[in-house]
Amino acid sequence: MLISELSKRTELSIHTLRYYEKYGLFKGEVDEKVKTNNYKHYDESLIEKVELIKEAKEIGFTLAEIKGLLDDWYSNKLSAEKKVEVLNVKIAEIDAKILQLQQVRKFLVDGIEDVKRGDC
Amino acid sequence: MLISELSKRTELSIHTLRYYEKYGLFKGEVDEKVKTNNYKHYDESLIEKVELIKEAKEIGFTLAEIKGLLDDWYSNKLSAEKKVEVLNVKIAEIDAKILQLQQVRKFLVDGIEDVKRGDC
DNA sequence: ACAAAGTGTAGACTATAGTCTATACCTTGT
DNA sequence: ACAAGGTATAGACTATAGTCTACACTTTGT
Numbered sequence: 001m002l003i004s005e006l007s008k009r010t011e012l013s014i015h016t017l018r019y020y021e022k023y024g025l026f027k028g029e030v031d032e033k034v035k036t037n038n039y040k041h042y043d044e045s046l047i048e049k050v051e052l053i054k055e056a057k058e059i060g061f062t063l064a065e066i067k068g069l070l071d072d073w074y075s076n077k078l079s080a081e082k083k084v085e086v087l088n089v090k091i092a093e094i095d096a097k098i099l100q101l102q103q104v105r106k107f108l109v110d111g112i113e114d115v116k117r118g119d120c
Numbered sequence: 121m122l123i124s125e126l127s128k129r130t131e132l133s134i135h136t137l138r139y140y141e142k143y144g145l146f147k148g149e150v151d152e153k154v155k156t157n158n159y160k161h162y163d164e165s166l167i168e169k170v171e172l173i174k175e176a177k178e179i180g181f182t183l184a185e186i187k188g189l190l191d192d193w194y195s196n197k198l199s200a201e202k203k204v205e206v207l208n209v210k211i212a213e214i215d216a217k218i219l220q221l222q223q224v225r226k227f228l229v230d231g232i233e234d235v236k237r238g239d240c
Numbered sequence: 241a242c243a244a245a246g247t248g249t250a251g252a253c254t255a256t257a258g259t260c261t262a263t264a265c266c267t268t269g270t
Numbered sequence: 271a272c273a274a275g276g277t278a279t280a281g282a283c284t285a286t287a288g289t290c291t292a293c294a295c296t297t298t299g300t
Binding site for chain 2: 052055056058059060073080083084087088090091094095097098100101102103104105107108109111112115116118
């Protein structure tokens with residue numbers, strides 16, 4: 001698919017997608033058979049990858065971190081053990097974030113109790 | 121306490137604290153009895169408030185959102201019902217974030233399974 | 241009394257992550 | 271064939287959240 005379809009299906013602007021591509025989060029392929037243009041084609045599987053990027057961003061990972069993870073993942077320079085290790089580090093980071101969220105959540109729930117008791 | 125103590129105890133730089141103060145997240149009080157300077161004094165209770173700001177930031181709230189919440193909270197313009205409502209909205213946002221984290225976590229855990237099965 | 245360290249303000253600078261504009265070329269429908 | 275719309279690239283611009291510098295004044299230790 002071309003950039004506009006990718007944009008529609010991922011609900012990211014063409015600008016943002018190009019920014020991500022230039023950043024190195026993914027890349028499209030120019031059809032070598034076509035000499036008249038250099039339109040880039042994006043694979044069906046990219047949809048899922050972009051969705052993951054979106055999720056990762058929303059939960060607070062930076063583009064640099066996401067790129068690092070994707071690079072490691074698709075490099076084939078990493079052994080299976082290393083890949084598992086990389087993933088476990090990220091899982092630990094996520095668990096830490098979940099804990100923080102639960103702390104702030106508790107703070108807010110306590111706040112509601114205070115209000116209901118008239119302490120505020 | 122003065123700014124340097126606040127900085128040490130919150131582990132935020134003086135620059136950042138001044139930025140937050142100027143942003144309106146909190147404010148120090150100038151001692152009216154002292155005419156020679158306009159050093160600002162910060163209340164003991166601010167430590168906890170700043171910690172909350174730090175937590176909220178880390179879990180992805182922007183300064184604008186945090187300011188909105190704090191303003192509502194300390195405004196006394198809100199009825200108890202409104203306050204509870206505001207808090208419930210934030211709790212719902214946090215729950216959504218936790219769900220997202222769990223989704224990405226699952227993705228990574230599945231990734232580990234793939235690696236272990238040799239799919240990657 | 242003097243130097244060193246603390247405080248306040250303003251404004252410049254940086255990094256991250258876009259977002260937009262201009263320009264030029266290409267494709268498609270009629 | 272031609273207008274309308276799609277694509278690529280480069281570079282300018284924006285917003286958020288700091289971070290740093292310069293300058294002036296104040297406080298404190300010796």
